[in-house]
Amino acid sequence: AQVVQAEFIKSSVRTEDCPSDGVPEFALVGRSNVGKSSLLNSIVRRKRLALTSKKPGKTQCINHFRINDSWYLVDLPGYGYAAAPQELRKDWGKFTKDYFLNRPTLVSVFLLIDASIPAKKIDLEYAGWLGQNQIPMTLIFTKCDKRKKKRDGGKRPEENVNDFQELISGFFHTVPPWIMTSSVTNQGRDEILLHIAQLRNY
């Protein structure tokens, strides 16, 4: 499973405006700044296909990237960005959730969780919402290259990952698949591609 081709197709603000060619897709969602766009670039081995930023709130639309001419990776705006105007925040939440509920070609939502810090309430809520709505989900832990910092709880990524899984276990009948990643070291890249290949062959 390798990416030989990746191209940006379009940005949409409504589910109805998304591409209609019916190929399977996988969407990256998570808190602003968790590393969605960076992970997309890591997966496709391009530095700037998806735009990234140190400042949260960079991605503001539903962005479709076609891979190997046969499936999509979808970059979504982050949630939980406190500095965004209240109205915009609500709107993002609304249109991403509408997209999850009304996109038949969506095979799995990749929920990105920062493994360098302890679980955040908003991430637990988001995972809970996906679980309640029975939206197929894969947990992708990001920033696994980061060393533990005292001010961030002082736990290793593996410990934060375990804590998170324990905290969400009540939301799901079966534990969602999970992958540890880093866009700095490209950890998890092959595992994600293998996972996508397996999901596509169902």
Ligand code: GTP
């Ligand atoms: P929004 O589009 O604002 O929702 O953010 P995003 O989730 O797309 O995050 P983005 O990829 O723009 O990355 C945010 C910041 O985190 C950037 O400064 C990245 O360089 C950094 N970052 C992303 N992934 C990693 C990672 O795996 N390890 C480390 N150390 N930093 C990362």
Ligand code: MG
């Ligand atoms: Mg982004």
